[in-house]
Each structure stands twice: as C-alpha cells, then as structure tokens.
Amino acid sequence: xxxxxxxxxxxxxxxxxxxxxxxxxxxxxxxxxxxxxxxxxxxxxxxxxxxxxxxxxxxxxxxxxxxxxxxxxxxxxxxxxxxxxxxxxxxxxxxxxxxxxxxxxxxxxxxxxxxxxxxxxxxxxxxxxxxxxxxxxxxxxxxxxxxxxxxxxxxxxxxxxxxxxxxxxxxxxxxxxxxxxxxxxxxxxxxxxxxxxxxxxxxxxxxxxxxxxxxxxxxxxxxxxxxxxxxxxxxxxxxxxxxxxxxxxxxxxxxxxxxxxxxxxxxxxxxxxxxxxxxxxxxxxxxxxxxxxxxxxxxxxxxxxxxxxxxxxxxxxxxxxxxxxxxxxxxxxxxxxxxxxxxxxx
Numbered sequence: 001x002x003x004x005x006x007x008x009x010x011x012x013x014x015x016x017x018x019x020x021x022x023x024x025x026x027x028x029x030x031x032x033x034x035x036x037x038x039x040x041x042x043x044x045x046x047x048x049x050x051x052x053x054x055x056x057x058x059x060x061x062x063x064x065x066x067x068x069x070x071x072x073x074x075x076x077x078x079x080x081x082x083x084x085x086x087x088x089x090x091x092x093x094x095x096x097x098x099x100x101x102x103x104x105x106x107x108x109x110x111x112x113x114x115x116x117x118x119x120x121x122x123x124x125x126x127x128x129x130x131x132x133x134x135x136x137x138x139x140x141x142x143x144x145x146x147x148x149x150x151x152x153x154x155x156x157x158x159x160x161x162x163x164x165x166x167x168x169x170x171x172x173x174x175x176x177x178x179x180x181x182x183x184x185x186x187x188x189x190x191x192x193x194x195x196x197x198x199x200x201x202x203x204x205x206x207x208x209x210x211x212x213x214x215x216x217x218x219x220x221x222x223x224x225x226x227x228x229x230x231x232x233x234x235x236x237x238x239x240x241x242x243x244x245x246x247x248x249x250x251x252x253x254x255x256x257x258x259x260x261x262x263x264x265x266x267x268x269x270x271x272x273x274x275x276x277x278x279x280x281x282x283x284x285x286x287x288x289x290x291x292x293x294x295x296x297x298x299x300x301x302x303x304x305x306x307x308x309x310x311x312x313x314x315x316x317x318x319x320x321x322x323x324x325x326x327x328x329x330x331x332x333x334x335x336x337x338x339x340x341x342x343x344x345x346x
Contacts, residue, residue, distance in 0.1 A: 177255065
C-alpha cells in the first residue's frame with residue numbers, strides 16, 4: 001500500500017500535521033483565555049453598570065488546598081474544601097459592611113490566570129513557600145491593573161471600608177498596614193519591632209506607579225530564586241516597604257486601625273481573641289485581622305476551624321461578641337441601604 005521509498009515523505013507529512021494540530025490547540029487555548037479575560041475586563045472590572053459602576057474593588061482571596069480538617073467520608077479523608085467554618089462568618093461581615101460601597105471580588109489561585117492577561121504560573125504545582133510568595137505577586141498585579149484594596153478572608157469587618165480606603169490613599173499614594181512581625185533580621189533591625197508593614201492589607205488607585213515598582217521588585221526576587229526562602233523573602237519585602245514609607249512613597253496605616261494591636265500598642269494575638277477579657281480596641285478600628293495561620297498551625301486553637309458558626313456565636317470568647325456586634329449592625333433596619341450589592345466570585 002505504501003511504497004518504501006516514500007516513507008520519508010509520509011514521516012515529514014505526519015510531522016507537519018502533528019505540529020499544526022498542536023499549534024491550533026495552543027491558538028484555541030489562547031483565544032479561550034483571552035475571551036475570558038476580555039469578558040471579565042469588559043463586564044466586571046471596567047465600571048460596567050452591571051457590576052457596580054465606579055465602585056472600587058475589594059479583593060478577598062481564599063486558599064483551597066488539600067487538607068484533612070473535615071472528612072467527606074471515612075474512605076475520603078482529604079478534600080480541597082475550605083473547611084474553616086469561622087471564615088464563613090468573617091467573609092459575611094466583609095460583604096455585609098462593604099457590599100454597597102465596593103465591587104467585592106472573591107478570588108482564589110485559579111483567578112489570577114483569568115484576571116491577569118500575562119499570568120502563566122500554575123500555583124497548584126508549586127510547593128510551599130513558593131506558592132504563598134507568588135500570591136503576593138498576583139495580588140500586587142491585581143491592585144496595579146484594577147485598583148482597590150485587598151483584605152484577608154479572615155478579616156472580621158466592623159465598618160464599611162470605603163472611608164478607610166479613601167483616606168488611606170491620601171495624596172494619591174498607595175498604602176500598606178502594619179501586621180505582626182514574625183521575621184527577625186538583627187543585621188537590619190535590633191531589637192526587632194513587634195509590628196512591621198506588610199501586604200496582608202494594602203491598596204491603591206488603579207495604575208499606581210509605586211505598586212508597579214512593587215510588582216517589578218517581586219518579579220526580581222522571583223527571578224533570582226529568593227522565593228524559595230519564606231522568612232528571607234517576607235522579611236525582605238517588609239524592609240523594602242519600610243524604605244518606601246520612609247521615602248514618603250507609601251502611606252502606613254497603624255495596626256490599631258485593622259485590629260492587630262490595641263490602642264495602647266499591645267499585640268492582639270490568638271490568645272487574646274479566645275479569652276473572655278475585653279479587648280482595648282482603637283475606637284476607630286475598622287475590624288480585626290484574625291491570625292488565620294496561627295489558628296491552623298497551633299493545635300490548641302484548631303477547634304476554631306471545626307466549630308459551627310452558630311456554636312461560635314453562642315460561645316463566651318471575646319471574638320464571638322465582636323462577630324455578633326458586626327452582624328447585628330448590618331442587620332439593623334435603620335442602616336439598610338437601597339443600593340444593589342456587587343459581589344462576584346471569580
């Protein structure tokens with residue numbers, strides 16, 4: 001059927017067909033990705049009347065990773081569900097307080113490829129701490145391209161964040177907030193401070209030049225391989241933020257405003273949140289940043305991930321009282337708004 005002398009021609013023809021097929025699949029994939037991006041850009045993030053007009057963006061990222069906190073069955077002891085029940089309450093407080101003022105965007109690791117046109121990093125295949133460090137890069141790019149602010153999904157929101165966002169971007173500058181300092185570099189800072197500027201809660205207007213500088217800085221850290229060292233990386237970023245703050249390029253918001261310290265500058269940790277004693281919160285605090293990593297890492301407090309929202313609200317610990325106060329505020333009929341809330345999960 002096939003002549004032997006023509007085999008080289010057939011091989012070449014087959015190779016060409018395979019190359020064209022592969023190329024066409026890549027082209028289709030690229031078009032699909034671009035179509036998704038353009039649709040999101042047009043209808044969700046470009047001030048469409050369908051999604052909140054000129055409201056700023058409020059980004060809430062959640063990590064869906066394999067865990068065994070709550071079994072689906074005895075045979076299936078791992079899942080990728082969030083499995084941290086208290087987070088349902090914290091996210092509820094954010095949406096309830098901010099849904100009228102912000103375009104609230106609930107995102108995860110897969111969202112970066114949909115929202116960032118040149119994002120080609122598959123976070124699911126990365127080990128820790130590289131995965132967490134690349135999230136900083138993704139969030140910084142989102143803030144640069146679309147503007148707004150990001151808060152962790154473990155943030156217990158007690159007020160509408162619109163005024164906080166607008167005043168924090170004073171003089172058209174980006175802002176970062178203080179967080180607990182978990183990184184010690186005695187070569188740079190001795191003794192180490194209890195609090196340091198970080199990227200847990202930060203924001204800016206769209207297209208901010210300093211945020212672009214942050215994006216490029218994070219890319220350089222990645223390029224030189226520093227993303228494999230979590231402590232060094234986060235410490236390096238913290239000190240870089242301090243440099244920009246000292247040079248008056250970024251506004252620093254005190255930790256008392258976001259509930260990581262009291263108005264007397266004392267730390268608010270998981271121990272204080274799980275006691276019944278009153279927290280000496282700053283009167284103008286907009287919320288409390290719950291230490292999600294400590295809740296997962298410290299066995300003594302793992303019960304917070306399994307307790308039901310109703311059980312948590314019925315407990316006597318101080319954080320339950322703040323949850324109830326926050327939820328009650330947004331359910332008060334005298335404070336209900338006629339505006340349509342803008343919340344989307346990407």
